[in-house]
Amino acid sequence: MVYITEVNERINSVTGEVFHTLTLESEPYIAVSKAGNQYFNTNRASFPAPFSKERCQAMVGMSMKGRIDKVPCAPRDVTIAATGEVVTLTHEYVYQAEENAPVPSAKSTTQAAPKATESVVEGEDFE
Numbered sequence: 716m717v718y719i720t721e722v723n724e725r726i727n728s729v730t731g732e733v734f735h736t737l738t739l740e741s742e743p744y745i746a747v748s749k750a751g752n753q754y755f756n757t758n759r760a761s762f763p764a765p766f767s768k769e770r771c772q773a774m775v776g777m778s779m780k781g782r783i784d785k786v787p788c789a790p791r792d793v794t795i796a797a798t799g800e801v802v803t804l805t806h807e808y809v810y811q812a813e814e815n816a817p818v819p820s821a822k823s824t825t826q827a828a829p830k831a832t833e834s835v836v837e838g839e840d841f842e
Contacts, residue, residue: 717741717810718778722771723761735771736761739810741783758783760808780813 721738738761746756760783764771788807795802 716778717781717783719774719776720759722764722768722775724768725763735764735766735768737764737771737774739779739783758785758808760810762810782811782813783808784811 717739719737720740723736723738725734725736726732727734738759741758743755743757745753747753764774766774785806786809787805790803790805792801793804794800
């Protein structure tokens with residue numbers, strides 16, 4: 716199961732047109748750092764959405780069947796905002812629908828979708 720957790724406004728670098736993206740987040744899981752410490756983590760993926768900002772915001776909290784997988788990609792440099800460190804990533808996270816048919820559920824008022832407070836870069840150690 717994945718959850719729509721966030722709406723972002725972006726600008727197309729070619730046309731200058733404003734558009735919105737929806738962030739999908741996996742259910743939490745326990746990860747282990749290189750130092751052997753356990754911590755909670757989630758996988759996240761972002762997608763462009765052809766909807767108005769209001770429609771996108773109404774979708775936050777919805778869940779969909781599927782998962783977010785880590786897949787190899789061409790190497791790219793990413794700057795970690797908190798430290799300014801530049802790291803080279805060779806993977807990305809992509810949404811995989813169960814049975815190729817995402818089935819959105821109604822927004823629930825009794826169960827909040829998980830929300831990550833910060834992104835975790837693979838290989839960080841938590842002590």
